[in-house]
Amino acid sequence: MALILALLDISKQDRFVKYHAWQALLLWIPVIGLWIASWVISMIPVLGWIMGFLIGPLVILFVIGIFIYSIVLAVWTYQGKYFEVPVIYGIAKKYME
Template sequence: MDDSPSPKRSASRFEPRIAGMLCYVLGFITGLLLLTIEKDNRFVKFHALQSIFASAAVIVTQLLLGGIPIIGWLFGLLLAPAALILWLACMLLALQGRWFKLPVIGDLAERHAQRF
C-alpha cells in the first residue's frame, strides 16, 4: 500500500491528512461522520473505518472487563491509558499522512475502505 495519502482534497473539503486525523478526534462519532461525507478519498475512508472499528473494540472490551469483578476492573484501568495512547498515535500518524494499520482492525478497515 502506498504510504502517502491521495493528493486530491477529500469531500469534507479538508486536506486528506487533516480529514484522516479528524476521523479519530471523537472516535466512532467523527469516524462515522467523515465516512458518510467522504466519497472518493480512500485514505480518509480507511482512517474513518479504522477509527470506528478501534472505538468499538475498546468500548466492547471495557464493557466486558467491567463485568468481571476486581481483575476485570484492574485490566479496565490499564485499558484506559492504553486506549488514550493508541488514540493519540493514530491521530498523529494520520496527520503525517501514514497508512498505519492496527493489527486485525487495520486489515478490516482497508478491505472495507475499498468497498465504500
Template sequence: MSETKIGLSENITAVIAYFFGLISGLIFLVIEKENKFVRFHAAQSTVLTIAVIVLSVVITIIALIPIIGWIIAILSMFVYLAVFVLWLFLMYKAFSGEMYRLPMIADYADKLEGMF
C-alpha cells in the same frame, strides 16, 4: 497533500476522522468517495471505535462479578489509558501522512471501506 470534499487537506481530514470516532469515521466514509487516504483512516477509526465499545461492554459485564470484577475494573483503567494513547498515536500518524495499519483492525477497515 491533496484537498478533500470538505476543502481541508487530507491529513487534517484524516485526523478529524479519528477525533470524533465512530461519528466522524462514518461521515467521512460517506462523504469522501475518492481520497483513499482519508477513506482508510475513516474506516479504521470506525472499526477501532466499535472494538472499543464492545470491549467496554465486556469489561462492564465482567465488573459485575464480585472480587474478580473489581480487579478487572481497576485494571481496565490501564486498558482505557492504552486506548487513549493509541488514539493519539493514530491521529499523529494520520497528520504525518502515513497509512499506519493496526493489526486485524485494518483488515476489517478494508472490508468496511469497500462497503461504502
C-alpha cells in the same frame, strides 16, 4: 468522530480519510464492548464485585493504552502517514471496497 467521517460523503471521495476513519472506528468498537462487559460483570453481587475489583484496573489500563495509541495514530494521520493497525487493517480494507 470516526463514525461521522466513515459515513459522510466527503470521506467517500478521499480514500485516505475513509481508510483511517474505519480503522479508528473498528479499533474502538471492541474496547467499548469490553468496557461495557466489565461494567455488567461488576454489577453481579459478590462474585461480580470481586471480578470487577480484579479485572477493573486491567480494563482501565487497556482503555488508557488504546486511547494513547489512538492519539499517536491520529497525529500520524494528520502528518499524512499511511499505517496499518494489526488485525483491524484487513477488516477496514473490506469496508473500503
